[in-house]
Amino acid sequence: MSLLKNVxxxxxxxxxxxxxxxGLEVEIVDNQLTIVGGTGDYIDRIGLxxxxxxxDGNYLYARVLRTGKTEYIADAQSEKFxxxxxxxxxxxxxxxxxxxxxxxxxxxxxIGLIAVSEEQRRILLDKNRHMVTFVEKMADLLAAKAAxxxxxxxxxxxxxxxxxxxETTHEGIFALDRSGYIKHCNSIAxxxxxxxxxxxxxxxINKFMMGTPALEVVRTGIGYxxxxxxxxxxxxxxxLIVTAKPYYxxxxxxGIVLCFRDIEExxxxxxxxxxxxxxxxxxxxxxxxxxxxRTKHQAVLTARGNSTILINGESGTGKEMFAKAIHYASARAxxxxxxxxxxxxxxxxxxxxxxxxEKGAFTGANEKGKVGKFEAASGGTIFLDEIGDMPLHLQVKxxxxxxxxxxxxxxxxxxxxxxxxxxxxxxxxxxEMIREGTFREDLYYRLSVIPLQTPSLRERREDIKLLMHYFxxxxxxxxxxxxxxxxxxVVKLYMNYDWPGNVRELENAIEYxxxxxxxxxxxxxxxxxxxxxxxxxxxxxxxxxxxLAEQVKNYEREIIKRKLKKYADSENAKALVADELKLSRAxxxxxxxxxxxx
Numbered sequence: 001m002s003l004l005k006n007v008x009x010x011x012x013x014x015x016x017x018x019x020x021x022x023g024l025e026v027e028i029v030d031n032q033l034t035i036v037g038g039t040g041d042y043i044d045r046i047g048l049x050x051x052x053x054x055x056d057g058n059y060l061y062a063r064v065l066r067t068g069k070t071e072y073i074a075d076a077q078s079e080k081f082x083x084x085x086x087x088x089x090x091x092x093x094x095x096x097x098x099x100x101x102x103x104x105x106x107x108x109x110x111i112g113l114i115a116v117s118e119e120q121r122r123i124l125l126d127k128n129r130h131m132v133t134f135v136e137k138m139a140d141l142l143a144a145k146a147a148x149x150x151x152x153x154x155x156x157x158x159x160x161x162x163x164x165x166x167e168t169t170h171e172g173i174f175a176l177d178r179s180g181y182i183k184h185c186n187s188i189a190x191x192x193x194x195x196x197x198x199x200x201x202x203x204x205i206n207k208f209m210m211g212t213p214a215l216e217v218v219r220t221g222i223g224y225x226x227x228x229x230x231x232x233x234x235x236x237x238x239x240l241i242v243t244a245k246p247y248y249x250x251x252x253x254x255g256i257v258l259c260f261r262d263i264e265e266x267x268x269x270x271x272x273x274x275x276x277x278x279x280x281x282x283x284x285x286x287x288x289x290x291x292x293x294r295t296k297h298q299a300v301l302t303a304r305g306n307s308t309i310l311i312n313g314e315s316g317t318g319k320e321m322f323a324k325a326i327h328y329a330s331a332r333a334x335x336x337x338x339x340x341x342x343x344x345x346x347x348x349x350x351x352x353x354x355x356x357x358e359k360g361a362f363t364g365a366n367e368k369g370k371v372g373k374f375e376a377a378s379g380g381t382i383f384l385d386e387i388g389d390m391p392l393h394l395q396v397k398x399x400x401x402x403x404x405x406x407x408x409x410x411x412x413x414x415x416x417x418x419x420x421x422x423x424x425x426x427x428x429x430x431x432e433m434i435r436e437g438t439f440r441e442d443l444y445y446r447l448s449v450i451p452l453q454t455p456s457l458r459e460r461r462e463d464i465k466l467l468m469h470y471f472x473x474x475x476x477x478x479x480x481x482x483x484x485x486x487x488x489x490v491v492k493l494y495m496n497y498d499w500p501g502n503v504r505e506l507e508n509a510i511e512y513x514x515x516x517x518x519x520x521x522x523x524x525x526x527x528x529x530x531x532x533x534x535x536x537x538x539x540x541x542x543x544x545x546x547x548l549a550e551q552v553k554n555y556e557r558e559i560i561k562r563k564l565k566k567y568a569d570s571e572n573a574k575a576l577v578a579d580e581l582k583l584s585r586a587x588x589x590x591x592x593x594x595x596x597x598x
Contacts, residue, residue, distance in 0.1 A: 002030040003146040004037075004101070004109045006153065010145050011037035012046075018113070018138055022131065024120050027112040028101075028142070033061055036109070040116065041092070051083060059083050060098055061110050068107050070099040070132055074125065094121045097131055101139040103147045111139050170265075174258040175247075180205045180215050183255070192238065192262060205258075208233070214244040217256050221246055228263065239263045280324040286470050289460035295322070295452065302450045303329035308402060310387075310447045311425040313454030316504030319425040320385060322454060327381040332421060335380025340373050343389035351394055357410035372409065374401060378418040387447065388428035388439060399443045422447070429550065457499040457506060464495050467503060471510035472522075481514055487523045497531055498558065557595040560588075564597070 004011055015026040015037040028037040033050045035042060051059045055066075058081045064071055076082045076093040083093065095115040100107045113135050115121040124131060172189035174182050185200045193200070193208050205212055209231050217223050223245040231238045242260040246253045282296050302309055303326045311319045320339065327337045345353050356372030374382060384390075390398065401407050406417045424447045433439035457464065468486060476483055486494075490513075499505050509531060513522040524532065563580060567573035578588040591597075 002032060002034065002036070002108075003103065003150055004028070004030040004142070005034075007142070007145050007149050008036055011142060014138060014142055015039055018111075018135070022113065022134065023123055024131075025114040025116055027114060028109060029061060029112075030109040031065060031107060033065070042114075060096070061112070064098050064100050064110055065107055068100050068102065070097065070136065072097050072132065092116050094118070095124045097124065097135055099132070099135045099139050101143050101146075103143045103150075108143065108146055111135055111142070169259075171259045171261045174200075174205065174208075174260075176205055176214070176256045176258065178218050178253065178255055180218075180256075189260075192240075192260070193233065209242075209258075212242075212258075214242070214256050214258055217244050217246050218253055221253055223256075229260075280321050281328060282325045285318060285321055285325060286467055287460060287463040288466060289455075289462045291455035291460045292463060295454060298452060299326050300329060302326060302452065305450075306421050307449040308421070308447055309423045309450045309452055310430075310444075311423065311452045311454060312430075313425075313427060314456050314500075314502055315427050316502030317454040317456055318503055319427075319454050320383065322452065323381070323383045323385075323423045323425060326423060327383075327421075330381070330421070332380050336377050337381050337383065338373050338377035339383045339385060341385045343386035347391050350391070351397070352410045354394070355397070355407050355409055356416075358412040374407065374418050374420060375416055377420045379420075381421045381423055384422060384424040386426060387424040388426040388430055388433060392438070392440065395440045395443045399440065399446055402443075402446050428547075432549075457502045461495060464499075464506065465491065467506055468494060468510060471507050472514065475511050475514035479514055481517075482520060483514060483517050483522060484520045485522070486513075487521055489524055490522055490527055493524075493527065493531060500554075553595060556591065557597060560591060560595065560597060 011028050015028050016039060018024075018026045019039040025040040025042060026038055027035060027042045027050075029050050030036050033053050033055065035046050035048055035050060038046060050061050051057050055062055060071060060073065060082055063081075073079055073082055073096045076095055082096075093114050093116055097113040099111055101109040101111060113124065113131055115124045169186070170188065172192045173184070173186045174189060175184035177183055181202060181204055182200055185197055187197075189200065190196055200208070205214065209229070212229070212231075213224070213227070223243070225243045227242050227244075229240050229242045231240065239262065240260045241263050242258060244259075245257050247255055247257055282300060285292065285296060287293070287296075299322050309323075309326065311322055313319050323339075324337060327333065340354060342350065352370065352372070354372050354374055356370050356375055384398075397407065401418075402422060405419065406415050408415060430439050430444050430448075434441045434444055457467075468491070472483060472485070475481070494506070494509070501508070509528050510522075512528050513526040516526040517523065518526075559581070560577065563577040564573060567576045570576055574588060575585065578585050581588070583591075
């Protein structure tokens with residue numbers, strides 16, 4: 001940045017004043033060797049660069065910029081490293097005094113007093129000592145002017161930045177003096193009080209916030225944060241959340257800054273934060289195995305349309321991550337992504353949560369009514385997690401919404417039309433639930449227009465090491481640790497463990513290890529005890545939330561897979577497994593099909 005260019009008018013005035021005072025030519029360049037002022041032939045060269053702009057060169061100006069010392073050239077024609085020729089291949093200067101212009105420790109340019117005739121040379125030689133003092137004083141004058149302009153520019157920038165900050169905040173702001181008169185306000189305050197800055201500035205705070213406790217802050221010096229306050233005004237009551245802080249000058253309280261916002265707006269903000277979906281892309285789904293690549297490819301294809309998707313997979317396989325990635329890869333990416341966990345909401349509240357309710361719909365209902373999740377998701381995607389836990393009577397209404405994209409709120413009779421894409425997920429076997437009569441067959445087929453299966457971690461073991469290091473980096477950052485890796489026996493254990501909790505269980509294990517590791521490597525003593533003990537399959541499933549029949553199937557699947565692995569090198573492996581498990585071959589083959597064991 002060239003401080004001299006910012007005061008170019010003053011630079012030229014100083015150059016002309018020096019030339020008149022001492023009868024010499026003057027050239028002034030900035031710290032990039034650009035000519036910013038001059039007299040005689042140098043006027044026509046303003047804007048060009050001396051010494052070809054080579055700051056690292058050996059010529060006079062580049063040297064002075066580097067050393068910060070005044071140089072006196074008595075015979076420029078014979079000086080080898082005086083300057084590069086610029087006019088008809090000749091150096092016109094006969095002698096020169098060159099002095100740096102400094103602001104603090106920074107050199108911002110150079111003033112050159114130049115003799116281009118023998119008469120000027122005699123002046124320079126006869127009075128060189130006085131000339132050096134004079135030109136250094138002129139350099140100080142220019143430096144002060146440049147610094148003053150820089151300070152003024154910085155002050156203006158700071159004021160502009162502060163004004164921008166005050167105007168872009170979502171809170172109304174009043175700045176009060178010690179007596180409570182308003183010195184500053186922003187446009188949010190104008191809007192909240194339905195008036196203009198002209199009507200606000202100079203008024204006492206009691207005109208807008210009668211009896212505000214903020215005035216006590218001047219006396220006590222103790223501010224407060226997020227105080228709920230109600231004020232009566234000509235436009236009705238204002239229900240505000242207010243923060244008041246004193247500001248000081250030379251250790252004395254000079255006034256108060258009030259920040260406030262409408263409580264309804266604050267509640268909306270909290271709702272939006274609580275319901276905001278973290279943006280996930282398919283790149284956030286870690287894995288290089290064929291299984292995860294295949295699933296990601298299928299999901300990318302489904303993102304292009306609007307058809308309903310049913311994601312099936314064990315707990316902890318990342319079903320919600322896939323749902324979010326599909327949403328943010330679709331044409332609905334700018335719309336909302338709303339998640340509903342059908343198994344976590346009490347059955348008697350689920351309908352009103354999904355479809356909303358009108359005011360007075362039931363005892364304890366909000367007097368203004370409530371917007372449901374389907375309505376909130378309009379224009380975007382609704383993710384119905386744990387859809388297998390949805391009660392039968394609500395399954396009918398969900399089917400109706402999927403078919404017609406319209407519904408009525410609880411306690412209402414007006415039809416609400418929505419435009420949503422539905423992505424559902426479950427870790428249950430919905431086909432088996434259909435046979436048991438606990439899930440509607442028509443809803444199942446309407447949900448599974450596009451089925452998507454998330455692979456378990458057992459089916460993508462080649463991703464385990466990749467995920468281990470990914471989660472290690474994540475928790476290193478969270479916990480400000482510097483753990484570099486894992487001991488070999490830990491890697492071996494993790495690669496061979498069956499991970500019934502899938503990726504979620506692996507992440508928890510890495511988080512535990514990052515907390516418990518003593519050195520820079522996660523050793524076996526920083527591995528959760530259940531993994532160290534090598535608990536058998538029964539213990540792995542004992543904490544599962546799956547139905548008993550599903551847990552038994554998982555148990556059977558693990559036993560048969562282990563036996564098959566045991567006899568993998570035998571030509572009659574299945575016969576040996578059937579014999580060891582006391583099963584007929586027909587029963588074993590039936591179980592292989594039922595349990596989807598390859």
